[in-house]
Amino acid sequence: MKSDKNILVSEFQNFDTAGKGSGKRRFPAGVTGANLSRRRGGEVSDARGRKPYGEHGPRALVSGNVLITGGSGSLGTAIQKLISCDAPDRSELDIRSVRKCEQAMKKYKPDIIIHAGAYTDVSGAEKHKKACWDVNVIGTENLVRAVHGRRFIYISTSYVFDGEKGDYTEDDIPDPVNFYSLTKLLGEIVVSQYKNTLIIRTMFKPDGPWSFKRAFVDQITTAEFVSDIAPDIVKASLMQDLFGIIHISGTKKTIYELAQKVSPQVGKMSIKDVDVMLPKDISLNNELWKKLK
Ligand SMILES: NC(=O)c1ccc[n+]([C@@H]2O[C@H](COP(=O)([O-])OP(=O)(O)OC[C@H]3O[C@@H](n4cnc5c(N)ncnc54)[C@H](OP(=O)(O)O)[C@@H]3O)[C@@H](O)[C@H]2O)c1
Secondary structure, three states: OOOHHHHHHHHHHOOOHHHOOOOOOOOOOOOOHHHOEEEEOOEEEEOOOOOOOOOOOOOOEOOOOEEEEOOOOHHHHHHHHHOOOEOOOOOOOOOOOHHHHHHHHHHHOOOEEEEOOOOOOHHHHHHOHHHHHHHHHHHHHHHHHHHOOOEEEEEEEHHHOOOOOOOEOOOOOOOOOOHHHHHHHHHHHHHHOOOOEEEEEEOEEOOOOOOOOEEEOOOEEOOEEHHHHHHHHHHHHHEOOOOEEEEOOOOOEEHHHHHHHHOOOOEEEOHHHOOOOOOOEOOEOOHHHHHHO
8 A cells, every 4th residue: 555655745746837828737736835834913934933043143153064966966065165164975875875864964963954956957857857856855865854953954946926017025824836836845845844944045057158049038036147156055055043044045137147257159949949847926025034133
């Protein structure tokens, strides 16, 4: 007989982006971002009613051993230029393995874990749902369980939103339009069950020339290049009493405008030109972060 967990996995793996706008239910019943972040008395709080920072606002930066996942990725590389931390590679810490997660905690004894490892191929995720699921949902769960209450930072994405509204606050209800984004939202839900966690929703692109020949003229973002965003991500990660959800982002622009900054000759394309559904306006409102930083 299938366990409840397996039933949930199979239902999510049938997640249908084509159902968008057709009135067809895209989430298994009861799972939305609404239980993750809701407004109480005008303040943002998480599912347990905790505000994303202590009663008196954030205070000092915490210190201690930092361990990051995804150290070979673009954010992981940028973080390692800013702080000293342990960054075991995937051969040592494959988060799909419970045993490897536990071994890494024993070996490195981190006080803070920044979880930046993920399956990030948005288009590939539609074809390889299990591969994406195993890293972004199961892997995140394996890791956060092994952490046993230490400070845990989950790097999430503005892609958890459907892109219809833009200027999303921490309070807005996620509604992902593709499988990658769904798994990132489920990662948020998994980590929010554990105390001492901070979810950072952000968006960034690798430093250097634009990696593609063309860029989206019709996708609005608050992304910046990773070395411009990473310092704020590190600061939030180390900020005492900051937990819940925080949006860290830059200024509003199209992806094409961002690409032009580093590759003026970049060509134009539409989000309709790709084989995966992408959200239109995933700009994040970062007013809360600006007050805190
Ligand atoms: N890039 C963006 O635009 C963007 C926007 C918002 C949020 N994010 C989030 O930010 C985080 C970092 O993104 P990024 O763009 O820096 O990622 P990236 O460059 O694509 O790198 C992904 C990292 O995850 C690691 N990884 C993959 N599978 C793993 C596994 N099973 N166990 C352990 N590590 C594994 C990879 O290791 P290998 O080198 O071994 O493959 C790599 O270090 C991710 O959580 C992503 O969802 C990214």
